Amino acid sequence: MDALYSVAEVVEATGGRAVDVDAASISSISIDSREIAPGALFVAIKGENFDGHDFVAQAIAGGAAAALVSRDRAEDLGGLPLIIVDDALEGLNALARFNRAHSSARIIAVTGSVGKTSTKEALRVALEPSGRTHASIKSFNNHWGVPLMLARMPRDTRFGVFEIGMSAAGEISPLSKLVRPHVALVTTVAPAHLEFFPSMAGIAAAKGEIFDGVEPGGIALIGDDHPHVAQLLETANAKGLRTITYGFETSADVRIYDYGNEGMESHAHVAGSNLEFQIVVPTLGRHTVYNAVGALLAAKVSSADFAGALAALKTHGAPEGRGIAFKLGDPARPITLIDESYNANPASMRAALEVFARMPTVSGRKLLVLGDMRELGVEASHYHAAMRDAVLASHADQVFLVGDHVAALAAVLPPRLVAARTQGVEEMVPHLMETLAPGDSVMIKGSNGLKLGKLVAHIRAQYSAQT
Numbered sequence: 001m002d003a004l005y006s007v008a009e010v011v012e013a014t015g016g017r018a019v020d021v022d023a024a025s026i027s028s029i030s031i032d033s034r035e036i037a038p039g040a041l042f043v044a045i046k047g048e049n050f051d052g053h054d055f056v057a058q059a060i061a062g063g064a065a066a067a068l069v070s071r072d073r074a075e076d077l078g079g080l081p082l083i084i085v086d087d088a089l090e091g092l093n094a095l096a097r098f099n100r101a102h103s104s105a106r107i108i109a110v111t112g113s114v115g116k117t118s119t120k121e122a123l124r125v126a127l128e129p130s131g132r133t134h135a136s137i138k139s140f141n142n143h144w145g146v147p148l149m150l151a152r153m154p155r156d157t158r159f160g161v162f163e164i165g166m167s168a169a170g171e172i173s174p175l176s177k178l179v180r181p182h183v184a185l186v187t188t189v190a191p192a193h194l195e196f197f198p199s200m201a202g203i204a205a206a207k208g209e210i211f212d213g214v215e216p217g218g219i220a221l222i223g224d225d226h227p228h229v230a231q232l233l234e235t236a237n238a239k240g241l242r243t244i245t246y247g248f249e250t251s252a253d254v255r256i257y258d259y260g261n262e263g264m265e266s267h268a269h270v271a272g273s274n275l276e277f278q279i280v281v282p283t284l285g286r287h288t289v290y291n292a293v294g295a296l297l298a299a300k301v302s303s304a305d306f307a308g309a310l311a312a313l314k315t316h317g318a319p320e321g322r323g324i325a326f327k328l329g330d331p332a333r334p335i336t337l338i339d340e341s342y343n344a345n346p347a348s349m350r351a352a353l354e355v356f357a358r359m360p361t362v363s364g365r366k367l368l369v370l371g372d373m374r375e376l377g378v379e380a381s382h383y384h385a386a387m388r389d390a391v392l393a394s395h396a397d398q399v400f401l402v403g404d405h406v407a408a409l410a411a412v413l414p415p416r417l418v419a420a421r422t423q424g425v426e427e428m429v430p431h432l433m434e435t436l437a438p439g440d441s442v443m444i445k446g447s448n449g450l451k452l453g454k455l456v457a458h459i460r461a462q463y464s465a466q467t
Contacts, residue, residue: 004028004154005095007066007083010041013098014068016085023065023081029095029152031144036062043068044088045144052088056080068092089144093178096150100180105134105157106302109179111164111172111210112187112223113203114347115291116141118322119187120163122295125316129308130299131158141165146175159302167375168196169206176213183298184210184241185221187291189228190347191376191383204228208235219244219301223294224252226347244273244301246293248286256293259286261358264325268293275300277310283318283325285355287348292316321453323355328463333363333438337459340445341452344373346383349445353390356443364439365397369432369455371425371446372403381408388412398435402428403450425454433462 003025010026011018027039033055036042042059044052044067053073057080060067066081068091074084085091100107110120117139124135134157136149141163153160162179166172176184189204197203208231211220220236222229224247236243246254254272261267267280268289281292292313299309318324321342327334336359340352349370356368368391376383385408391399398419401410410418420431432455436442442459446452 002027002154004152005041005099009098010066010068010083010095014083014085014091014094016068016083016091018066019074019082019084020079021066021081021083026065029092029148030059030064031092031148033059033062036064038063039065041066041068041083043092043148044070044073045092046070046088047144053077056082068095089147092144092151093147096147096178099151099153099155100178102155103153103157103160105153105160106183107160107162107179107181107215108183108185108298108302109162109164109176109181109210109213110185110187110298111166111207112185113190113207114345114351115187115223115287115294116163116165117342118288118319119185119291119294120161121319122292122313122316123161123298125312126295126299126309127159127161127302127304129312130304132156133159133161135161136163139163139165143171143175147178150179159304164210166206166209169202170209172206172209173212176210178213180213180215181210181218182215183219183221183301184214184236185294185298186210186223186232187294188223188226188347189232190226191345191379196375196377200228201231204231205235208232211236211239211241214239214241216240218242221246221294221297221301223247223290224249225290244297246272246297247290254293254297256286256289259289263360270296279310280314282315283323284358285323285351287351287355288318288323321456323352326460328460330438335364335436335438335459335463336361336441337456338441338443339453339456340443341448341456343448344371344446345376346373346386349373349387350390352443352445353387353394356396356441357394359441361439361441364437364441366395367398367400367419367432367435367440367442368394368396369400369402369428369442369444369446369452370406370409371401371444371450371452372405374405374447374449376405380405384408385412391417400428400432402446402452425451429455429458433458 401421
């Protein structure tokens with residue numbers, strides 16, 4: 001395996017001191033002692049529920065070449081190969097800054113209330129035909145995930161794609177300044193983490209922090225399908241950035257129109273900013289086309305092969321937990337499972353319900369499992385009750401509700417439609433499994449804290465996946 005850093009570079013970057021380190025190089029970086037590759041650097045981050053210093057010995061035993069540790073814990077780890085710094089997380093940030101300074105990659109940063117992970121994944125796929133692409137994994141988009149992903153980026157990377165998230169004001173700005181993107185993309189502004197903000201304008205301002213670190217002469221790509229576009233444009237213009245908006249709105253610089261679907265594919269026409277093309281993606285929903293167009297624009301302004309990007313997205317499915325579809329059981333009458341279990345807010349819930357409404361059903365019923373949309377503050381009941389019309393428009397035959405806030409939705413739905421309501425996912429399992437039958441379609445959607453993925457796993461374990 002090629003070296004990611006020499007040990008000397010790690011010491012130089014972090015200002016640390018190597019003790020008992022025999023290795024000359026580092027092959028990879030990890031903060032999880034259970035996922036150590038031979039020759040890795042283990043970074044002993046202290047979190048809310050764990051302290052990586054407690055797992056240094058385990059990491060070294062698993063093959064790590066050294067551990068990056070905080071000075072106040074180094075004495076407890078005597079005899080192990082260590083690189084000692086004032087603070088391990090700050091050391092990781094320093095290593096990320098060093099790597100960014102030595103990289104010639106084209107860097108794209110992605111944020112937004114909805115669709116940032118899906119857009120990031122679409123962008124990864126779109127860029128890969130044009131050269132080595134390094135992208136954030138999973139949702140590693142916070143104060144430790146972003147520097148970890150940046151520090152992991154190989155030196156010969158041509159395109160780097162970084163997802164940046166937040167739950168409070170002031171969190172995105174330092175991460176943008178760390179990543180220093182050439183292109184910053186904001187998918188949308190929607191009610192997410194609303195309990196931590198006084199208004200939607202506050203959320204828009206927090207998302208606009210992504211422009212703080214954009215390199216001089218950089219580009220801001222802004223999704224147009226929300227009421228806060230002008231605020232984001234003002235922020236980007238104040239930074240001297242070139243701006244391009246995209247979306248279904250007629251005001252967008254790059255407009256999506258003539259959206260439709262056939263089977264499980266979506267298609268649309270796109271025109272504007274000297275571009276005109278037809279896009280096809282193998283997933284349902286206007287939001288999947290919207291995310292793909294954002295990714296294509298980012299690829300285009302990053303000098304990637306546009307035709308290659310367009311072709312790659314034609315075969316790119318939804319990420320796990322974000323709309324991926326499974327055909328399960330009897331191929332003659334399969335159960336169609338739509339896994340939207342990763343997260344939920346009002347915008348993504350409406351988008352998912354629109355997809356479910358468009359899903360073709362040859363036989364069987366349409367079943368919905370909806371969980372709480374969390375972090376909506378004092379308006380939580382209002383936002384849940386407001387889903388009534390979208391639920392009815394989805395043509396669901398039965399609705400299963402999980403959590404506390406969904407009580408407000410249950411109160412406004414026809415009683416015949418609500419098959420069951422439980423506090424947690426475990427209690428819901430028997431209700432759903434007793435109802436689910438061959439030929440049925442079921443979609444599962446809710447905030448990640450409810451762990452609705454367990455219900456997805458239960459269904460998949462009971463029925464063998466066919467596709």
